[in-house]
Structures are given as structure tokens and as C-alpha cells.
Amino acid sequence: MKLAMVGFGQAGGKIVDKFLEYDQKHGSGIVRDAIAVNTAKADLMGLQHIPDNDQKRVLIGQSRVKGHGVGADNELGAEVAEEDIDEIQGAIDSVPVHEVDAFLIVAGLGGGTGSGGSPVLAKHLQHIYTEPVYGLGVLPGSDEGGIYTLNAARSFQTFVREVDNLLVFDNDAWRKTGESVQGGYDEINEEIVTRFGVLFGAGEIGQGGEVAESVVDSSEIINTLEGGGVSTIGYASETVETSSSGGGFLSRITGGNDTDDLDTTHTTNRITSLVRKAALGRLTLPCEIEGSERALLVLAGPPQHLNRKGIERGRKWIEEQTGSMEVRGGDYPITSSGRVASVVLLSGVTNVPRIKELQQVAIEAQDNIDDIRQESEDNLDDLINDDEDELESLF
Ligand SMILES: Nc1nc2c(ncn2[C@@H]2O[C@H](COP(=O)(O)OP(=O)(O)OP(=O)(O)O)[C@@H](O)[C@H]2O)c(=O)[nH]1
16 A cells, blocks of 8 residues: 655654655555654754655744744644645645555654644645545653643544544553663654554555465555544564475474475464454554454465465454454465564554543643643732732833
8 A cells, every 4th residue: 555654743753754764674665755744843854764855854833933843732733734734735746646545644642743733734635635644643651741641632632533544553552661762762663663564565565566365455454444533453473484395384393295284274373363462462552342343454474374264264253353344354475574464453443441541631631731820820910919009010
């Protein structure tokens, strides 16, 4: 599946940069074009793979914030995006939109620029283009503080409304203790691009790729995401023997040539176990999978390690677990890979305790901010005015 990616804000830019790196490394061809938009000049300068020119790195809000970012004020982020939407559109004009299957806007929802700007851009793109517009929204860690949570809760609500589907990644679920923030983000970003890379890469097979038993087409990804709402992704992988000479691992250790059946059983069992691990393990947004509206299962890896039976069983198992009758499945053969990976996209999830918790903390933060603002206005009033109001201000 070919995407036009827009990284909005620092996190968005870094993740899109990482997608380009992934694409170059794996030759997956999913990033047809990439643009970074930011209010902070330094963040744009720190990117490595997005071409360094005004068409691909767009600095907005210069008259308002002079290239220094919006300082986690997402209302300002939204205003600036609206004011400078023509500059962003100028960059989008350089994208060969007729060659892309969809737009993907990537942003951290806890800050100001990406959090406020992404929903504005999504609305704009929906208005102009017929291609689907997806969001990849990153939720902040719960230790980042009230203002980030409040930003994320407000942006999440708006972003979901403006995109065709919001794919969510929760930093909180992926936080590792004892790591520097930067080192932690590098690893997390790696996790993000691996999951989304396998998913979107699946729909890109065909140009010089392997002939799959039941290949996943980009239309299957689009149909799974169609209908809107929120999505999450599960992933699990296992190293496999890559030798393609005759039988597989089992036939070698048993020394026989007539163990094809055993091999098939082994391959099938591995696939079903990987599907369970992916769906029941850590999701990009942890949630209850029961009640998911639609799902897509992708099995990636060397073709001799993929089989229709395993995928069919995995697909049926997801149907049982989610209660959905709209579960698609297919394979993504990658001859050179030393791993078999299972990606489960769950679309239209609604039982997400993390979002309810985020909203609760956000409401508390909002009330607290209002109280403190009111209190400090009263206190300042007390400080600058004399008790009897005998003094008069100058003008
Ligand atoms: N996964 C991931 N999350 C990040 C990364 N950098 C920041 N974040 C998250 O994204 C949120 C928003 O941060 P930024 O992207 O820096 O904010 P911004 O959109 O540039 O907005 P301002 O800096 O306020 O102008 C943070 O609260 C973090 O939760 C990153 O490299 N990877």
C-alpha cells in the first residue's frame, strides 16, 4: 500500500523519518512521499531522511512563534495550522497523489503542534482529496503530566472525527523503566515502524514480489479501516530456518524425506500460535479485543513457512475472539526474511479502558488548571490593590 505520509510536530516528524529508513532498508515501497510540518525550526533540522527542502520540511507559524514551537499549547497549534494551511497544501501539491492509496498523518497527541495541527490538516485533506485520510496518533506516557494528557484527550476526540480511521500507539504501554527519554523513544519508534511497516507493506506486494497463496491487497487494508473509529495493532514474530532445500527443520532433525505432512503441521501450528500471541500480547493500544468491528490478519515471512491452513485457522480464531464476521486474512511473502511475523489489525475497537482513564485524568487536569487560574487572578488582585482601594492606577 502506497502512502503519502505527513509527520506533524516533533514526534510525527521523527516517526515518518523512521518509516523512510525502514522503507529503504526493507525495500517495502510504502512511503510514496513524506513531508514534515512543524512550528519548531530545530526539530525540522534534526530529521535525517526527509529531504531537506521547503517542499518537504514545512515551517509554519513563523509570524506567531518565530520558529520556536508552540510550547505544548495545542489550541495555538490548531490556529497556526489553520492560518498556514496554504503553505502545507503547497507541499502536498508536490506529492503525486494519483499514485498513493491513502494519506497518513502522524503525530504525538500530547504536545502542541502535532496535537492541534493534525486534526486541522485531516479535515483539509478530506475536503480536497478522495483518497482515505488515516491518522497515526501517539498517546503520551501517564508520567508526562496533566497538560499532556489534557492535550491528548482533546486532540484524540477531534482527530478521530476528522480521519477515516485513527490508528493509535500508546507510549504508556511501551515505556521501559530506567531508560533515557530519547533512548526510549528510539526503541519505541522502531516498534511503531515495524508493526505498521509489515501491515502496509503487505498491500504493496506484487511489483516483483513473491506470488502469495492468498496475498493481502491494499484494498483489504482499506476495507478493514473503512467505517472509521479507532484501531490497534498486535504483532508477534519468530525466527525460522531460511534454508529452502527440500524439507524444513523437522525433516532434517528426523532425518527423513517423507515428513512433509509433519512440516505442514509444524508450520500451521506456528502460525496459529503467532496469531494468538499477536492478538493477546501487547497491542499498540491495549484494549479488549472482543467487540472489534473488523480485523485483518497478515502473516509475513519466507513463503515456505506460510500456509493457507494456518492463516485460515488464525482467521477463524480471531472471528471467535472478536465476535466479528468481518475478519480478513492473507500472507505477505518475504523470501529473504529470517522470521515469520503475524500482524493483527483490529479496527473499530470500543472497549478501551486506557482512553477512559486518559479522559478522566484530562478532566481533572482541566478543572485544576481552571481553579488555579481563578485563584491566582484573585491572589494577584489582592496583591496589587490596597485593601481600602485608596490608590488609583495611572491610566
Ligand atoms: N513514540 C514517540 N513519542 C514521542 C516522541 N517524541 C515525543 N513523543 C510524544 O509526543 C508528544 C508530543 O511531543 P512533540 O511531538 O515533541 O510535540 P510537538 O507536536 O512538536 O509540539 P510542541 O513541541 O508543543 O510545539 C509527547 O508528549 C510524547 O508523548 C518520539 O520520538 N516517539
